[in-house]
Amino acid sequence: MKFRLSLTFVCCLLSALSEIKLVSSAKILAVYAFPGKSHYMMHTALIRELIESGHQVTMIAAFSLESQSLGSNYTELLIEPVYDFWHDVKLNFGVEHLFDLTQMTNYDFLKMLEIIGLKTTEHALKQPKVQKLIHAKETEGVFDLLLAEQFYQEAFLALSYKYNIPIVTTSTLGYENHMSQMMGLISPWSFVPHGFMPFTDRMSFVERLRNTYVSLYEDFDRLLNYFPKMDAIATKYFNTVLAEVPKVRHMETQISVMLLNSHAPLTTSRPTVDSMVPVGGMHIYPPKQLPRDMQSFLDGATDGAIFFSLGNNVQSKEMPPEMLRLFLKVFGSLKQRVLWKFEDESIGQLPANIMIRKWLPQADILAHPNVKVFITHGGLFGTQEGVHYAVPMLGIPFYCDQHLNMNKAVLGGYAISLHFQSITEQLLTHSLLQLIHNVTYKENIQRVSRIFRDRPLEPRKNAVYWIEYVIRHKGALHMRSAGLDLTWYQFYLLDVIAFVAATIVGVFLLISFALRLLRSHKQKQQKEKAN
Ligand SMILES: *[C@@H]1O[C@H](CO)[C@@H](O)[C@H](O)[C@H]1NC(C)=O
Numbered sequence: 206m207k208f209r210l211s212l213t214f215v216c217c218l219l220s221a222l223s224e225i226k227l228v229s230s231a232k233i234l235a236v237y238a239f240p241g242k243s244h245y246m247m248h249t250a251l252i253r254e255l256i257e258s259g260h261q262v263t264m265i266a267a268f269s270l271e272s273q274s275l276g277s278n279y280t281e282l283l284i285e286p287v288y289d290f291w292h293d294v295k296l297n298f299g300v301e302h303l304f305d306l307t308q309m310t311n312y313d314f315l316k317m318l319e320i321i322g323l324k325t326t327e328h329a330l331k332q333p334k335v336q337k338l339i340h341a342k343e344t345e346g347v348f349d350l351l352l353a354e355q356f357y358q359e360a361f362l363a364l365s366y367k368y369n370i371p372i373v374t375t376s377t378l379g380y381e382n383h384m385s386q387m388m389g390l391i392s393p394w395s396f397v398p399h400g401f402m403p404f405t406d407r408m409s410f411v412e413r414l415r416n417t418y419v420s421l422y423e424d425f426d427r428l429l430n431y432f433p434k435m436d437a438i439a440t441k442y443f444n445t446v447l448a449e450v451p452k453v454r455h456m457e458t459q460i461s462v463m464l465l466n467s468h469a470p471l472t473t474s475r476p477t478v479d480s481m482v483p484v485g486g487m488h489i490y491p492p493k494q495l496p497r498d499m500q501s502f503l504d505g506a507t508d509g510a511i512f513f514s515l516g517n518n519v520q521s522k523e524m525p526p527e528m529l530r531l532f533l534k535v536f537g538s539l540k541q542r543v544l545w546k547f548e549d550e551s552i553g554q555l556p557a558n559i560m561i562r563k564w565l566p567q568a569d570i571l572a573h574p575n576v577k578v579f580i581t582h583g584g585l586f587g588t589q590e591g592v593h594y595a596v597p598m599l600g601i602p603f604y605c606d607q608h609l610n611m612n613k614a615v616l617g618g619y620a621i622s623l624h625f626q627s628i629t630e631q632l633l634t635h636s637l638l639q640l641i642h643n644v645t646y647k648e649n650i651q652r653v654s655r656i657f658r659d660r661p662l663e664p665r666k667n668a669v670y671w672i673e674y675v676i677r678h679k680g681a682l683h684m685r686s687a688g689l690d691l692t693w694y695q696f697y698l699l700d701v702i703a704f705v706a707a708t709i710v711g712v713f714l715l716i717s718f719a720l721r722l723l724r725s726h727k728q729k730q731q732k733e734k735a736n
């Protein structure tokens with residue numbers, strides 16, 4: 206008995222080992238060609254984790270990961286120069302500063318994402334290093350998996366056809382409504398808010414109306430306007446190496462697993478499939494020691510400290526001068542110390558309680574117990590860090606999902622959100638004092654933080670697990686929704702509804718016809734009787 210047991214054990218162990226060995230060192234082709242600094246927080250964490258897990262990564266990179274010292278198992282195809290897509294934004298939409306983005310409509314944002322997506326994709330595809338990869342003679346067994354960003358770079362999915370490998374994508378924005386088309390599921394617009402709308406999952410009639418309109422608009426816009434343009438790019442760069450370049454619309458349905466920068470309770474409950482895996486918070490590591498000056502600045506903040514950062518894109522130094530004066534005046538009147546990410550350190554005339562730096566280790570600062578308030582633009586990464594370290598937030602959202610993130614935070618009772626152009630001295634002072642002294646904000650964010658951290662597997666490990674899973678199971682086709690192979694009228698059951706409706710109408714017509722026949726028969730009989 207004992208012998209049999211241990212034999213079974215050894216067998217299990219051996220098969221487990223051989224299974225693990227199968228992916229102990231996979232060759233992964235990663236494409237992170239979109240030059241968004243914040244996006245790279247997620248990419249960097251994932252690539253690092255893959256390398257540390259023993260895999261080999263070749264990456265088409267918008268930014269270099271040289272500083273990460275990833276060793277010889279990491280090969281970088283750096284896109285040079287870095288594409289300045291804000292230049293396109295300023296050109297196409299007439300915005301002078303990113304502070305003006307609050308005035309843009311959602312339709313403009315959608316258009317903006319599409320424009321910068323098309324431009325940056327083509328810029329990357331043109332690179333000689335990327336061309337070499339596209340035109341390589343040898344393709345069999347060169348790579349095991351294509352890792353790509355789920356963000357307006359769809360032409361790159363053609364690499365999975367070139368190298369005959371499955372696809373895993375990573376979405377820095379988390380869930381988006383248009384993903385339902387590529388994953389074969391339905392996102393009910395009645396309670397799933399569009400990512401750019403400042404709504405939550407509880408919408409009024411008018412909000413549902415607007416949510417439906419925007420979601421529908423985006424779906425049609427992608428299908429009729431954006432995809433043809435991305436298809437043209439894919440064809441231009443891949444038609445010499447692929448017998449037939451698949452349409453973007455089709456390539457997207459071949460994604461094996463999508464890793465989403467999101468997690469409950471920051472995402473509300475919504476329909477999903479097994480192949481959509483939330484891994485939000487991948488970029489958060491255990492806190493590191495702060496630089497000495499910052500450490501002592503925060504340690505000495507006996508009344509607490511405020512941390513102010515508007516992220517990588519919106520620069521505080523470009524703030525209109527009257528707003529800058531307003532912020533300085535309010536901060537100067539507080540007992541708390543203020544640590545401010547400000548890109549121009551020569552600003553001068555700072556109140557004594559303010560420290561500014563061009564760059565700040567955001568997460569490590571938020572981890573400091575004296576930090577009482579985080580003033581943020583509401584980007585997804587920063588919001589996650591704020592939640593992780595349970596720091597109440599003052600949101601000043603500018604564009605895209607920032608409104609949604611802050612709206613959720615306000616509804617969760619752990620943030621106050623202000624419209625940048627409407628900020629006044631009184632409003633700012635009052636909001637900050639509330640966040641500092643009113644304990645409900647702290648209590649709420651501590652509760653949310655506990656939920657956000659409570660997971661079966663920490664996010665980086667989870668992401669690597671699913672990537673290895675896709676490699677182990679050769680694309681994991683069993684997870685693919687069969688809805689992807691239905692036509693649109695089958696998918697929405699329109700054929701069944703039409704059939705049932707036709708049957709009901711048919712039966713109704715039949716009955717009314719029979720009744721009419723009966724009546725005319727009776728009338729005839731009566732006439733005959735009368736005669
Ligand atoms: C590269 O990966 C292989 C296979 O996992 C491993 O044996 C080797 O130590 C790695 N090299 C470095 C420099 O990490």
Ligand SMILES: *[C@@H]1O[C@H](CO)[C@@H](O)[C@H](O)[C@H]1NC(C)=O
Nearest residue numbers: 618639640642643644645646
């Ligand atoms: C604390 O904040 C909550 C939520 O905004 C609010 O309802 C309450 O009135 C505040 N309490 C005080 C004392 O201001």
